[in-house]
Amino acid sequence: MPFQITTQPFGPLPSATEPITEYILEHTESGEFITVLPGFGATLRRLVLRKGDKLFALLKTPESPQALVADETHASALLYPFVSRIRHGIYMFEDESYTLKLNEASRDNAIHGFVYDKEFTVVEQEATDTSARLTMQYDYKGEFSGYPFPFLLTITYELVQADLLKLGSAHEEDKMSALRISYSVRNTGPTRCPAAFGWHPYFMFSEEPIDNHLLELPGRTEISLDAKTMLPTGHYDRVAAERLDLYDNVLDTPFMIEPTGQHPDSSTFAETSLISAKHNIRLVMGQETGEGKLNYMVCFTPPKRDSIAIEPLTSNVNAFNNGEGLTVLHPGGDLSGNIWVRLD
Known part of the structure; x- marks a missing residue:
């Protein structure tokens, strides 16, 4: 079979004596592969896809166990049970106040949930x-007092023949691979609970500076943030689909996005593209949209300008307080959706 799964040691992490296991999902004929660390947040550490005769490393992530633990950028992290920031780490849910651990001390916020490690x-x-x-x-x-709501989070990574995605502009004759991520969260507790999911990848084209790239965004509503707290101000601007030149363009912006396509089953999706003119290639990141799905996104250009975060999210920043995009799961209820990445 052209596809196979193998493992290798990665580590040990600074707090452990034994290496954790890294899973390698690969297409042995094309050289494409992904690697996953179940023992550290189910992190997708590497994503390498082919276009034509060239392989492209598409994720900027820590290279060593020490760097992984020390990383404050949450590179490629899964975000749950909340995404982005919660002001002061405090929120109200059904007339009760809860306090989360602050892990963005510089802005006095809790950020990006707690499953990432x-x-x-x-x-x-x-x-x-x-x-x-x-x-x-x-x-x-449910062991943390700041979020005493039990859940079961299931993540599936799949390296799949690209034409089988049947999404966007994938062509039937294109036998190269693509990444598909499926997530599902079930409320396993006896009460209702607040929930939001996201993924935090930093994309690149094999170390090429992002100032050389273009970003193609769908129609969207831009959400203004306070410059000091990076929390929503309540100001929203509708923006048409457009192509941005990333040269000297600084982004740290959340959006509520509009669908760009529809599946055969009538569900909708949106796609965002990072374009390298040098290689005449387009990285396409897709997210399922619709009720309870990935209707939000954040784009962020880090100071090093060596990658760009394009983060699909189910809710707005500070959703545990403002309710924007927030899902409330009943006992036994589920939150689920799909994300994909391919090269065009």
């Missing part, structure tokens, strides 16, 4: 003629 369990892996798939779970029992 947790140990996930591999529950399924499969390699076939058309894909390699790895499924992991994190079973949270």
Whole structure:
């Protein structure tokens, strides 16, 4: 079979004596592959896809266990049960006040949930003629007082033959690979709970500076942030779909995005593209939209200008307080959706 799954040691992490296991999902004929760290937040550490005769490393992530633990950018992290910032780490839910750990001390906020460094369990892996798939779970029992709501988070990464995605402009004759991420969260507790999911990838084209790139954004509503707290001000601007030149363009902006396409099953999606003129290539990141889906996004250009974060989210910044995009799960209820990345 052209697709296969293998493992290798990664680590050990500074707090452990044994290396954690890195899973490698690869297409042995094309050289394309992804690597995943179930033992550290189910982090997708590497994504390498092919276009024509060239392979492109598409994710900027820490290279060593020490760098992974010390990383404050949340590179490629899964974000749950909240995304982006919660003001002062304090929120109200059903007339009760909760306080989360502050992990953005410079702005006095809690940020990006708390599953990004947790140990996930591999529950399924499969390699076939058309894909390699790895499924992991994190079973949270409600032990943190700031979020005492149990849940089961399931993440599936799949390296799949690109034409099988049947999304956007993927062509039937294109047999190269693409990444698909599926997530599902179930409320396993006895009460309702607030919920929001996101992913925090930093994209690049094999170390090429992003000042050389263009960013193609769908129609959207831009959400203004306070420059000091980076929390929403309540000001919103509708912006048409456009192509931005990233040269000297600084972004740290959330959007509520509009669908750009529709699946055969009538569900909708939006796609954002990072374009390298040098290589005549386009990285396409797609997110499922619709009720309870990934209707928000943040774009962020880090100071080093070596990558760009394009973050699909189910809610706005500070959603646990402003309610914008927030999902409330009943006992046994689910929050689920899909994300994909391909080259055009």
